[in-house]
Amino acid sequence: MVKPVIVGAHYGFRDWLLQRITAVVMALYTLVFAVCALTMPDGSFESWRGVFSGGFMKFATFLFFMSLFFHAWIGVRDIFMDYIKPTGIRLALHSVVALLLIGYAGWAAQILWRL
């Protein structure tokens, strides 16, 4: 049996836009992080802890990690769409990556709010 080609999942634009927005968030955070790192008096644990003790930096860093995970999700999914053809294997890989990234997000939050 010839399988018909099925296209038309309406999330192409949303994901494309999200990837661009998350890229901007990551670029801005990199600047903020660079300024913090360069203006730090010394590289001691206390200084680093000081940087991340403020609510803004916690929030910004968490936003950065969320952006990174969304960005990575779209990128990795695109690679699977190009190279992994069997639907079952692709679904399994999508699930593994998605669950892994959700786990990372939780882990990032735990580390940040522990400081």
Add this chain to the structure above:
Amino acid sequence: MSSKRTVQFKIYRYDPDKDDKPYMQDISVDLEESDKKLLDALVRLKAKDDTLSFRRSCREGVCGSDAMNINGKNGLACLTAIDELPQPVTIRPLPGLPVIRDVIVDMTQFFKQYHSIKPYLINNDPAPERERLQTPEDREELNGLYECILCACCSTSCPSFWWNPDKFVGPAGLLAAYRFLADTRDQATSERLDNLEDPYRLFRCHSIMNCVDVCPKGLNPTKAIGKIKDMMLRRAV
């Protein structure tokens, strides 16, 4: 005056009726003074070995028949100056499409994608007595879009099209899609955008610009694709 020039070729040969698998044939041909383009040399070559098969028609870059992979880069044989090519000149069929024979490829998939974007004006208003008019500014928008000759150089140089030729429209089809999206006389803008709002059909394009690099007409499908994305953005926000 007669100055004999000899050109060395390495040509992809495959005749499914005779050959188990494709092979590269080393062959040379003497050119006449009047032979300027690669197509002239191929025509001489065919006179020498008439089993060689390739498509050609207008011999001046209008019909798009003689697209092939020339020294690793897609192009039209009729527009490629033979004297500027490093030798041996390696000729292969357009990558990613099934080979029918030698450098002739099956373009069914390519045209299927082209047809999928409805490459014609959709306007449900009663046709005016003479023609549907546009302002010169509106007409200007179609420049760089309508000139495509569908030679498939761009789509067959695009890795996204190689991996998903059945789902990704490809640069040629998307250029044509924008040609109708940009047309002020067309009334199907929203349907056209819906048709491309898919992770495969439009968004397999990652703007690597191989299409721009090879287009023998100097067109810019990547820019057109960017404008389609821009239209989707304006529609969404």
